[in-house]
Amino acid sequence: MQDLVRLIVKYATAIYVICGLLLIPFLGAFQKARLDRRSIFPLEKENATKRLRHSLVGIALLLGIAGGIYYISSYVEPTIVEVDETPTSTPTISILFATPTNSPAPPTETPEITPTATRRPRPTPQATAEPTDTPTPEIVLPNCPNPGVRIVSPGVNSVLNGTVEIRGSAIIDNFGYYKFEFQSLSIADEWHHVYTGEQAVSAGVLGYWSVDPLPAGEYLFQLVVVDATGNYPPPCQVRVTIEH
Structure with missing residues (x-):
């Protein structure tokens, strides 16, 4: 059709x-x-x-x-919604081989030395500084009213680098698939596809986003969940900053 x-x-x-x-x-x-x-x-x-x-x-x-x-x-x-075909990753099984190690030689007996009792000086007590707890920055969640289309990490205005783990929920009625997209806010830009998932996720890991190839700056990241008929509710969007 x-x-x-x-x-x-x-x-x-x-x-x-x-x-x-x-x-x-x-x-x-x-x-x-x-x-x-x-x-x-x-x-x-x-x-x-x-x-x-x-x-x-x-x-x-x-x-x-x-x-x-x-x-x-x-x-x-x-x-008509274009469905990106993503290759199915084949898991690899790593076989761990035990590396043989040399058995240590039995210890050599040493003669016992009888200690001479000596008077030990009493240590002077010193005041120890109590460690100061470093406050953990609070994650601000994006305003996404649909619980089935939600990003919980990264939060609003998060600073990203390397490979970023995307957590949240992608589960709606008549689920079809979900995808990640990003858009630069520093220049006039369009949406770029990152990843497509074919299994619904509820409050878990949705996937990963490698930001190393992207220039530093502010970006808009969104999660789109599409049903089997090609329709989708409003995406969940979060503003982030990429630094290297």
Whole structure:
């Protein structure tokens, strides 16, 4: 279905031109039939009426085709959601081999030394400083009202570097898939795809985002959860800062 829609949109201009060319003879026949209906002869009047009906049917059919192409191009094609195919990662199994180590030689007996009792000085007590607890920065959660489309880490205005673990929830009715996207706030930018997940997640690890290739600056990161029909609720977005 998607391939057919794209094919129609691709050749929409050519279809419009063809419909316009075919419409010209129908309009000419329509005008001539209208003039012939003024004839005083009943037989010519009847033939003109038939040709008038045929012309109207042809005009209506061509206008319907052109209208259908316009509707598909303007309303149907934009709603098609591109589903990024992501390769399924095959887990690798690491086999650990024990490295043999040399057995230590038995300890050599040493002669006992009888200690001489000596008077030990009494230690002077010293005041020890109590450690000061460093406050842990509080994570500010983004304002995402849908509990099934939520990011809990990273928080708002978090400073990111390296590989970032994305935690939250991606679980809605008739679940299809979820994806990560980001957009630079430093320049005029579009959304860039990061990752697509095919399993619903409830309050867990959604995936990872490597920010090393990106230049430092402010970004907008969002989670989009799509159902099986291609529809999706409002995404959950969080503003972050990348530093290297």
